[in-house]
Amino acid sequence: MSISSSASPAGHPSVSFGKVGVLLVNLGTPDGTDYRSMRRYLAEFLSDSRVIEWSKLYWYPILYGIVLNKRPQKVGKAYEAIWNKDLNESYLRTYTRNQGEKMAERLKDLPDVVVDWGMRYGKPSIAERIDALKQKGCDKIVLFPLYPQYAASTTATVNDKAFEHLMKLRWQPAVRTVPPYHDDPAYITALANSVRATLSTLDWEPQLLITSFHGIPQSYAKAGDPYPCHCHKTARLLREELGYSDKQLRITFQSRFGPEEWLQPYTDKTMEALAGEGIKRVAIMNPGFVSDCLETLEEIAGEAGEIFMHHGGEKFVHIPCLNDSDDGMNVLEAVVRRELQGWV
Template sequence: MRYKKTGILLVNLGTPDAPTADAVKRYLRQFLSDRRVVDTSRLLWWPLLRGVILPIRSPRVAKLYQSVWMEEGSPLMVYSRRQQKALAERLPDMPVALGMSYGTPSLESAVNDLLAQDVDHIVVLPLYPQYSCSTVAAVWDELARILGKTRAIPGITFIRDYATDHDYIKALAGTVKASFARHGEPDLLLLSYHGIPQRYANEGDDYPQRCRDTTRALVSALEIDPDKVMMTFQSRFGREPWLTPYTDETLKMLGEKGVKHIQVMCPGFSADCLETLEEIAVQNREVFLEAGGVKYEYIPALNDTPEHIDMMQALVTPHC
């Protein structure tokens, strides 16, 4: 089918509107209410979420957001808007909208914005390089819900992930090489991915494999000794087992074993956010140094670098 007008929909996770307890609470309530994220029985989960988790975590998380908040706003939103603008400049004849799975701008507002511009085909690019049911599938679910209210739905091209995309790996390799040139080659390059419950993988989520695919492709592109690269998983939540090895425990172990210099990259994040700028760049740095490490550098996400925009353009244009 030949379409008259194609629009691009960039999607990321989302962020609170402000670094305050109330804004964080609203955001976390929506995020942690998604069954794709937490699939615990609602009968058990609702009282725990509303009565314990939100009241306790929201003020704590708000303080962390305050430590990374930029003049323009939340880092994730700032970089996402820059990505949207840069891609739109590359594709002047195509509307480019930005939607978030949680918070604002909502995915629904982004879809409606494209439809209002008479788009009859939407290329959906969830900015999660490695597929997971808790991220990419959540976008699919929400998109289906939104279009379920529309009589005439547009054509949809949904990019499931891009874990081994050539331009993505090239961009990652470029940032690693730049970091090595600036700080010296470390004893170990640690690739830390966001974790998911091990149970999700046992039930069919191929996220761990997609992370391994990215790691393998990046090691090849860097032409580095595989023994100098390690893959871990961060940000576990709750009591059930998550994907291992855990990033924080690994950094502690490496420091205690005498590893002196580590550089850490988070290939699963298309934009820097609280998780990379505070948990990885600050908290985990302290873990490593307190365990005996000497040098620790965080390698920034691809954000709005030209190489990252090149990748986005190359991903979407074949479908336009």
């Protein structure tokens, strides 16, 4: 029950408390595909020291002198190709909003729970939504970074940003951060169901299912990041759930950036080589992404498919992310209800 304090001394503001907030946080999105919007988004993203761990003395001259002058146009064109024209926004924003609204509907049996959503980069910001939840009487908040596998450059930077804002608040809400759920049975089942559903629509059978995860530099993994272990476990559990052999499912890593060696095998290089191995029919999915976005729609459904077909492939299909599907929402709801235990 939300309570508005009426016992405050004269001249002091009344406050509301007694509710529990659930804040779903995804990576982020530019507000538009134009140069200024893209530059603003990329500047915030690429200046995050969790994302690029190089010394600022070395990285910032490159970022502000080269990257932010050239990359906004290129990335803007890529976003333009997969933009949700109906709502004039990225599909990541569309799906994250839908996930927030559907989560609120699913938790209607818990009247003291308030659901909201935000972005690590861009709008709506984490700080803005924490303040909004506080204003609605939430003195406890479950912070849910929407990443099944933990990485410092994703999960940790969401938590960092939230606690950075909490440091500025006189009355901090109690906060729980949601742990990774890369091996959660509901998540593995949902992934397997999505594979079966897509393959059931085809008039051909893939020889290989590729699970393409976003990569990180190998140096991050060597420094102790558990991300590659989480990805491999997800892929293994999915293979077992589907009843596939080692030869029927393969794990790859995409989206490398800069001169460092990243986690391998690389998705694009794998797609180039498959036909030479006699593999002409391929299905690919992105288990590490909760919502379809630039990296899944443009980089994988688009570019990876083109690479495969150009190098001798014959049949290709991209399996969509779980997005706001019933199975996808079942996963998010199961995680949220587990993390709410003891608070509601």
